[in-house]
Every structure is written in C-alpha cells, then in structure tokens.
C-alpha cells in the first residue's frame with residue numbers, strides 16, 4: 001500500500017485533524033501516530049439507531065447473558081424481547097432483567113419458532129451441539145442471527161448453515177470476539193497499512209493456563225470432543241480465525257500433531273480419589289484441587305449459578321463439588337481433548353503459519369510473531385513491537401487489555417448496526433470466511449487423527 005492510499009484509509013482520516021503538515025510525514029511518523037490513539041474501533045459507517053433492534057435470546061447461560069447485557073447497557077440500540085432456556089432459573093433471571101412478558105419465555109428453542117417472526121433477530125448461545133438446528137430454523141423464519149462460535153461441531157453442519165445463510169440472504173454474525181480486542185485490531189491495522197510489507201510467515205501460540213484447561217477441557221463442558229467439539233475448534237477456532245484474518249488469504253493446506261499427554265488415568269497420583277471431596281490424600285499438594293480452585297479461591301464459580309446470598313455460597317459450592325463434574329479428579333474423567341497441539345498452515349498466497357496450543361503453562365495471553373518482507377512484529381496480547389528492517393527503528397504499541405466483556409460488547413455493537421442498517425459488510429467477518437476458519441480447524445483435527453496433510457476448500 002502506498003502512503004497516498006494509506007492517507008486515504010479510514011484510520012488515518014480519523015486523526016487527520018490533529019495533523020498540521022501531512023506532506024512531511026514518513027512511515028515512521030505514521031506508525032507512531034497509529035500508536036498514539038486508542039479508539040481503534042471507531043466506525044464512521046455506524047448510524048444513530050432510531051428504533052432499537054429487537055432480539056430473542058436462545059440460551060441464557062454464561063455467554064448469552066453477556067450478549068444480552070449489551071441491551072441493558074444500551075436500551076436505545078438493542079432490546080431482548082424473548083428468551084428460551086430450559087433452565088428455569090436462568091429464564092426467570094433473564095425475564096426479570098429485560099422485562100420480558102411471560103408469553104415470551106420459552107423452555108426450549110423450538111418453541112420460539114412455532115410463532116410467526118416477532119423480532120428482528122435471534123442470539124444463539126446454546127451449547128456447541130445445539131447451534132445448527134436453531135440457526136437453520138431462525139434463517140428459515142427470516143431472522144438475522146448472532147451465532148456463538150463454533151458455528152457448528154461438524155463440517156457438514158457448517159456448510160449447511162453457510163448454504164442456507166446465502167439462500168436466505170440473512171445476516172449471520174459469528175462471535176469471533178478476539179477480533180474486537182484492542183490488541184488484534186491494532187495489529188491488523190498496522191499490517192494492513194503495509195508497515196511490515198507482505199506477511200511471509202506467522203508464529204502464534206495460544207497458552208491455555210493450566211487451571212483454565214482443567215476447568216473447561218478436563219472437567220468441564222468441553223472435555224470430550226464427541227460431547228462438544230474437538231478442542232482445535234472449541235478453543236482454537238478463535239486463533240484459526242485470527243491467523244486467517246491477519247494473513248488475509250484463503251488457506252491451502254493444514255497439518256497437525258497433538259495428543260492428550262497428562263490428564264489421564266495413568267497419571268493419577270497414589271492416594272487420589274474420585275472426587276477431591278472424598279478425602280484425597282494429595283489434595284493439598286495438587287495444582288488441580290477443586291476445593292482450592294472453587295471453594296477456597298472462589299475462582300470460576302460462575303458455572304454454579306450461585307445463590308445471591310453470599311452466606312449461602314460456601315455450602316452451595318461444597319455441595320456442587322460433591323455432585324457435579326467440577327469436583328471430580330482431573331485424572332479420572334472421560335476427557336479426550338489434547339493438552340498440546342501444533343498446527344502448520346500453508347496459505348494460497350504462500351504465507352506459512354505455525355500455531356501451537358499449550359495447556360501446561362502458568363499464564364494466558366496469546367503470543368504472536370509476524371515476519372514480513374520489510375519488518376517484523378513481536379506481540380504478547382498487551383503490547384507489540386515492530387522493527388523496520390531498513391531503519392532498524394523499533395515502534396511499540398501498548399494496548400490496554402480489557403475483560404472479555406469489552407470485546408464481546410463491541411462485537412454486539414457492530415452486529416446491531418449490521419442488523420439495523422441491513423448491511424452485512426459492517427460485520428468484521430463474513431459467514432464465508434468464518435466457515436473457512438472452521439474448515440481449517442476440522443482439517444487440522446482430521447490431520448491429527450489420520451497423520452495426513454489436509455487440503456482445505458470452501
């Protein structure tokens with residue numbers, strides 16, 4: 001991209017008023033300029049919403065609640081007018097929060113579609129295995145959709161959703177929330193501005209901090225690839241999407257190695273018991289003690305639907321540890337998700353990428369190295385440093401990280417605008433590209449299972 005083209009770019013125009021003499025600017029100044037501003041999400045195409053978009057929430061669990069909270073904070077933009085969830089408590093809580101009339105509270109997603117279309121859109125945040133059917137029903141009924149990732153747990157279902165989305169012409173936003181983190185958005189802008197030339201290769205690492213791994217992929221809802229989806233899809237489809245987005249080219253081939261090395265029966269320590277509450281002899285020295293994580297440290301307790309009264313919470317958690325999967329020994333589960341894997345990707349433009357997902361780490365926060373024709377970038381999700389090969393000058397960007405909710409709500413904001421303006425281009429990803437990033441994950445899983453190199457074709 002030439003400097004002239006860059007000056008015409010949206011990002012540059014945003015800051016043009018602060019410049020006195022554009023002609024004197026070189027790339028270095030432009031790069032510095034990019035780092036000075038934090039409103040990387042400003043979109044001049046967004047319009048004032050005159051009448052809020054109305055949406056039905058299907059699945060009022062952890063994720064659904066976060067998306068619906070956008071409506072509570074921005075009632076002029078989005079209203080949740082109905083809820084479907086087979087958990088009565090979550091249904092009631094959502095109805096109370098969003099003032100939903102009893103006739104619009106459904107026990108099952110299917111009940112929503114018995115009626116004629118009565119809202120603009122549907123938010124689907126049900127478990128992985130329950131995305132396809134409500135999504136197809138919503139498309140057939142004429143709703144626009146916000147769909148949690150993964151789109152669906154199988155390649156066939158993803159393709160079916162893509163086909164139906166094209167046929168109906170409806171808007172399907174997939175929740176690629178990482179694209180809405182300041183870090184990746186700024187990285188993308190710097191790359192698209194040509195500051196490191198053409199991308200030659202990428203190294204990207206996703207550390208799943210070890211307790212997070214035990215919570216979600218050993219004890220939790222995603223522990224078994226047949227019950228949920230393979231971890232490369234369930235967890236790392238964010239990363240296949242991000243790599244595809246940064247490289248900006250369709251993928252050609254993928255290859256994967258990986259296995260479940262540690263969280264299995266053979267590694268159960270002597271003296272350990274079925275549950276941490278069963279008098280386990282090594283409980284106090286185990287990094288995965290459920291008593292330590294959920295009861296003493298009160299971490300990740302959102303999975304328990306805790307009683308509001310804090311005095312009741314301790315005994316409630318203990319009871320959950322005696323009865324739910326979260327109290328079971330990490331070495332005695334029916335988990336099959338790999339705890340480490342590496343994926344090699346070759347893109348159609350010749351770029352290569354090496355991705356690794358690691359569970360045996362003490363930290364979170366993705367690490368990325370991008371090698372370009374004119375320079376390189378080293379980043380860690382909080383900051384990144386660009387080195388220009390010619391000048392050796394280094395420019396660094398420090399980005400304020402925000403909780404997951406920050407990115408989630410920016411994603412909803414874009415989606416609401418897309419639905420309001422009936423303009424798919426306002427979404428960060430098209431459904432085609434979203435499906436493609438899922439095909440990369442399915443291909444990687446096939447490669448891991450069959451020791452093959454997989455050709456990826458949309």
Ligand SMILES: NC(=O)c1ccc[n+]([C@@H]2O[C@H](COP(=O)([O-])OP(=O)(O)OC[C@H]3O[C@@H](n4cnc5c(N)ncnc54)[C@H](O)[C@@H]3O)[C@@H](O)[C@H]2O)c1
Nearest residue numbers: 059060061062063084085086087108109125126127128148
């Ligand atoms: N984008 C991300 O970063 C991200 C992060 C975590 C999870 N997810 C995905 O979000 C989805 C939801 O995950 P979650 O953690 O919120 O799960 P959750 O279990 O907290 O919520 C799912 C909800 O769906 C409800 N449900 C189940 N069957 C139903 C039915 N027949 N009709 C209506 N509702 C039904 C459940 O009662 C539950 O309340 C999953 O697909 C998950 O993989 C995405």
